[in-house]
Amino acid sequence: MAAIRQSGRNSRLNKKMAIWALFTLMVIIAVVMLYPFWYIIDNAFRSAGQFDRQAGHSLIGWKELFANLPVAAQLLNSTLVCAASIAIILIVSTTAGFAFAKLRYRGSGMVFLLVVSALMVPLQSIIFPEIVNLGNVHLTSSYAGAVLVYAALGTPFATFLMATYYRGISDELIEAAVIDGLGYERTFLQIAIPLSLPAIATVTVLQFIQIWDDLLVALFFLPTNQRTITAGLATLATGRTTSIPPLMAGSLISAIPAIVVYLIFQRHLVKGLTLGMGK
């Protein structure tokens, strides 16, 4: 009896220690992840001299940033490019994913394999042919070229993710809606889309971060007067001497939308909407 109580106390003690160990580990990880962020905030509010000395704060870095970059216009460019690309990716991936998962037609498996294999093509290997091709059809002088490239790059993975998610929705649920009188189009809109909000949120967040932070496509496919903020910040760092504080200030501004988007969608990311569907 006493032995049992003893071992009970021991296991409770072990559990407590495990929780503390885990907590300590999480704190360390958090510090490692957040330190650069702190570094950016700290140094955004300095002048070049203050940065060198690592002492004192001022708004000189911010003034320099706004003097050298059309920050507002570039933020708008980023927003437009992101929104348009993600819209295309979502429209294509939800419809295609639903078709791959729920409609039976000849060659569906083969086409799906083709789409998935597109995941394995690295951008770097096709970027120059793309520039030439899009240049030939005069699409590199506006947002359109970059938007198309982003959409093309993001769609295969998004389609794969959506198809996987739709496969998890029971066929009977779709059929129930079809029998209830909806037809496949409205079943898609009324049942599949609401049920796949977690997957849609995941695609949106992943693609937003990817496209917002992208430099390669933005530099090659966008005209100078329509640069995104990420591409704009890169030009700040191309002089013979680079002033760090305005770069930090710009990075800070550019990081905020990503954080906002994440906060908006994060509650959908983990929510299991499919609970209670069947038995």
Added chain:
Amino acid sequence: MAQIELESVTKEFPDGTTAVSSLDLAVGDGELLVLVGPSGCGKTTALRMVAGLEDVTSGTISIDGRPVNDVEPRHRDIAMVFQSYALYPHLSVYDNMAFSLKYRRAAKAEIRQRVAEAARILELEPYLQRKPRQLSGGQRQRVAMGRAIVRQPRAFLMDEPLSNLDAKLRVQMRAEIAQLQRSLGTTTIYVTHDQTEAMTLGTRVAVISGGVLQQVAAPQELYRRPANLFVAGFIGSPPMNLIDARLERGGAAGDDAGPVVVFGPHRLAIPPEVVAAHPAFERYLGEAIVLGIRPEHLHDAAIAGGPVIKLPVRLREELGSEVQVHGAIGTAAHVSADAADDLRSLATIVARMDPRTKIAEGETAEIAVDTAELQFFDPASGDSILA
């Protein structure tokens, strides 16, 4: 309301599986027809073809005399209750039930009134604002039913709607479904693998096996006059005793002695009125047949009269309202060709006896047989000789 007719309907899947072959079935207006058979026999496939979820390989499905083979599910005006219920998880109970009406452009007031009516009948009123995941299994089942009845469709198709409920709830819901169907008078095809459910629910029961229709009849008819060995063995619990036997001309007495059925050391005379009603007996004299005896037609000879056979008792099981006695028959029990070999040695038959019986394990019991109720089957075709 509607009549549903299947004419030699066959379904072959692309992988070569023939799930349903040449099925003929007619469901009358307002009738509750039960489709029963073991798992994998093609019940769901048949139902899905009627719903329009599965194409028909050959044959014709008609609703009210109109072929619907090429009519889309939504234009067939049929409601289906799925085995998994398939409730819309993101919608409340109210919206689940109102869903189809909304897309059929019913007036708002009408929708509200019909959902309220269904919720009242199914006792779902307190749960209308809940999501399906916040309901118990039985409540979800009711919502699935409610979703079907608010539509006031021409027919209900139900695919094992009770198989996910526990035994007690199943019995209760079974009675409720029967009552509901009768009061609504909606033509219904009800699929189940449970023969008890089939017997208690159906006005008529269709038994299928391996995609082939075996018999369609009222429950009593199925039980008393099974058309073949499959139906005989499938309907009834414990199942009918099936024994390999021979038909012989009775005794040395004279030409007019009636036929007797012989199995192992046992001989039972067949009542003259049974023989008279079924001239087919003549053809089987001297031939092997399969003898069928329902457990309740074997009695303790000390309690009931009738021709007697003597069997060593292997097991006595007390069930309260009855006693089940397992007796060795000293010959092979009939088993279908695909049954395992170890079943062949289990040459016992089961009797359901009056609980007052004193028959004990180990003794040789005198068992009286209701010979008027015996069943006889052709061992080659499996068909009943009494048909």
